Amino acid sequence: MTADHPDIARLVDPASRFDPYPLLASFRAASPYAVSDGLLVVGRHADCSAVLRDPRMSSERDRARLAPASKGPRTRNFLHLDPPDHTRLRRLVVKAFTPRVVARLEPRIRELAEGLFREAARRGRFEIVSELAYPLPLRVICELLGVPFEDRDLLEDWSGKLSEALEPPLPGLVAPRATSEAARARVQFITYFRELIAQRRRSPRDDLVSHLVQVEESGDRLSESETLATCVLLINAGHETTVNLVSNGVLALLHHPDQLKLLRGDPSLAAGAVEEVLRYDAPVQLTSRVARGDGHIGSLPVLDGDTVVLLLGAANRDPEVFDAPDTFDITRPPGARHLSFSAGPHFCLGAGLARLEARIVLEMFASRVTAPSLAENGLAYRPNLTLRGPDRLNVLFDDIQ
């Protein structure tokens, strides 16, 4: 930190979990700037968008001068690879997430969501995170991959630990214990998928794991460790993020009863509501890139190996791009694009699926839950900065239809 730049480490303060946006606005206004040697912060929409699309900005985090010394060879998933490996691996799974394929999932997602609302009605209470936002996307991605849903407790445990490792390289942020737990969870995931892959090799089914096994066997396009890394990436990215979109969405509607009423009156606003939640309270707040070679972001010099932290949640509220950026307005006209799904070659592969799941859930929440309100002390946040969302969200209601 320099004297005239706000201290980015203040984001870590638990007090800013409930509303980090005033702090993020100060970082955005001061950005781009260097936090310390090798660590830069970018928060303006135009700069984030340019960095995400710039081929000289690498996704290979271990190129960073700040990166911890690598402990032996490890296969990275394609989120953390550059072309040509990124292009090759992404292409193998992109077909499973095209708009047509995703649209076909709608009846099944509706059926699952209806079941979860029915159970909440029977119980007479609704804890949104564990009873709706987590189980729905986890079940959907398990079914797509062909992972038995009975193993959900294991998967939840390992995924949660892996999420810790997504934290940006801010001083004091990732405790060494969290890093070693993440490494252990990665090994457990790999062992789990190695067994599942062996089963699908013996008797293939109509699922994504079987598809990847067939690709691996049909030539030299995919190694076994790449298959494993892709499975772990898909299961994690497929639910750890969507849980926050659903919970942040329900919370935003509870905090803005006028918007909830609008949605209740006109369910066709649900798609716009999802876009507005993505912009207003991004489930993935941060990502980063590593500079290949020297250059500039605006007038800020960038050196080879510098880590550039991109504040997506701040960019989404940039007044240069969005009118009244701190207002939650589900009828906001389409136009300016939020960066919640990133941009450029790593644009979220599951964006269509996440949008569909959230649209179904927010529409059902608005139309079926009568007189919903946030329970007293009903909200607690996860400590994570990268994945932002509640840990607990208790909703009171009169009835669920």
Ligand code: HEM
């Ligand atoms: C990549 C956000 C849901 C799969 C990304 C990135 C972001 C993101 C920001 C790119 C990070 C970067 O550029 O460094 C989200 C959000 C979601 C969501 C906010 C939900 C609200 C999903 C779902 C899947 C998924 C449901 C299902 C498979 C992926 C994959 C990548 C990715 C595979 C890597 C793409 C690549 O590197 O080419 N996501 N995601 N995501 N996402 Fe999502």
